[in-house]
Amino acid sequence: MSKGLQDIARELLEKGEVQVVVGWGAVKADPDRTRPILVTDPDEVGELVWNPRCVNNLAVYLTKAKSDVQALGKAAIVAKGCDVKAITGLIQEMQFSRDDLVIIGVACKGVVSDGSLWQGELTEENRDLKCRFCDVRTPRTYDHLVGEEVPPVDAEDDWKDVRELEEKTPRERWDYWQEQFERCIRCYACRQACPFCYCTRCIADKTLPRWIESGQHPRANLAWNIIRAMHLAGRCVECGECERVCPVGIPLNLLNRELAKEVAVEYGYRAGYDSEAPPPFATYREEDDQSFIR
């Protein structure tokens, strides 16, 4: 599988169609792990790999927050269907246009983020939550496809994780999130790994005035995590990177999915499927319900 990918990457670089291929390569000390790599030399395409441990959503390198990567030139990006959802959202938000990049899509049967569950192969048990009802196992848009097309999983998102949370009382939910956020170390790995956190100056980094305290105490941690979640409502494609990278294991994707469910129910909208769709929170229509404004 990696060979096909490498051939495509080599050709793109050799023909000068792109100057850099953003893909995954093995971590030397732990070959079961992969990491993002930037390949600019056709002779180095051998480092590119594609396997169920290619968990990073590389779309993050396409945003203005990573301008030094863009300075390398036009990019080809290796992307799973779920990563393409992020790319679609970024095009929708006019961060770049489809012509600005080459998408090397990979047909995907699922990925395994939790290294402790990895026994050398993908199974029903070890694959990520998002893979269990994936409808984009073949990316919805690509310029080149690695592997044979894979049909969507024959199961719809049941929101089981979110419903379990909703069954708690407001007090229990409050306590639950307070406990989770208590250990937030404010490293902002969630933000930095997120393709949609591309603000050049995040509200958390503003100091005049300081909207969110930088101290790692419950008040500030709550403010940070809630504000981030709200900023992602209707935009988050539930790739789960925030939760994967959190060094203290806060279930951030659960929070995002709670909001995604609200948006799905109230607006009939799921992010990341249509770059032409009007984004629910960035569209004004005169006939919008305004009765709640008093």
Next chain:
Amino acid sequence: MEHRTLAGDGLPALIDELIKKGMRVIAPTQRNGDLAFGQVSSSAEAVLDYFLCKRSAKEIVFPRTEAILGFDRSGGEVKVEPPSMQFPETVVVGARPCDAASLPILDHIFTWDCDDELFTRRREATTVIGLTCTTADNFCFCTSVGLSPDNTAGSDILLTQLEDGQFFVEVVTDKGEKLAAELGELFREGGDESARQKAGEKARALVTRSVDVSKAKGWLDDHFDDEMWESWMTCLGCGACTFVCPTCHCFDIVDEVQGLSGHRCKNWDACTFWHFTVHASGHNPRDVQYKRYRQRILHKFRYYKDRFGVTLCTGCGRCSRHCPVGIDIAEVLETAAGSAAS
């Protein structure tokens, strides 16, 4: 110093005895599904059959956030309140040698040109009982920075579990001696030194990664500008590596105000954040991410070593394990050492 053996049922008895004596005991403990150093109220809460906590032990002496003073101007005049310098007598039980060793490394910076009293007073009030490792992974490289899985650095007492299950006790410092004296019968005189040697060898063999850190430093000394750094531009610019690190110690001083009163706080900060070096003019000398990551490496393996004679790293491997984009600090050093050779 003298050697002893832990009596009774070992670690649980030790923890319960310390608590009984009115000490604040901190040990690895499960909190909402996350293993972290925290105060325990009985031995049942401590998890000592463990690898490493995700967060290091540094926050015991260098909390994530703390008030350095309080202020209140609700009465018209500004009233300033100094922070409390009363810290309860604390015993850390079960710190791995890479966590324990971070404390004397941090002493250098926090006592350099003036005493950071919040740090030094906490440090004085804290006694560390280290625990020799029984597991390691590919990201561990303590033996490359002059430490080892059974090293006593930073521990006041080091415990090593022997093949027969008993714990061999090494009293390392005067502070450790004082605690040992208070614990009396829990520490039985005498210990099987050859079994301790054997356990130490076994522990050291767990760490298979080996990096020539002094060779790497030689290269770092004169390669501030090198394309090697640019190869790490995949760094996302989060602070995960620095915040889980036992030796990263940067902090920011900020006022946290609510209405007319508030606190001046010392909050953790990270050189990997883009705004860490932004000047008031807007100019940023570390304008792109790889330069920020370079700072982290140079501070640890060059500047700190030059200034204080010690490396600002205990080889715990947390930064590599938790890096969202798989940047492995030992590999960065291997690359530097390899370049030095060629």
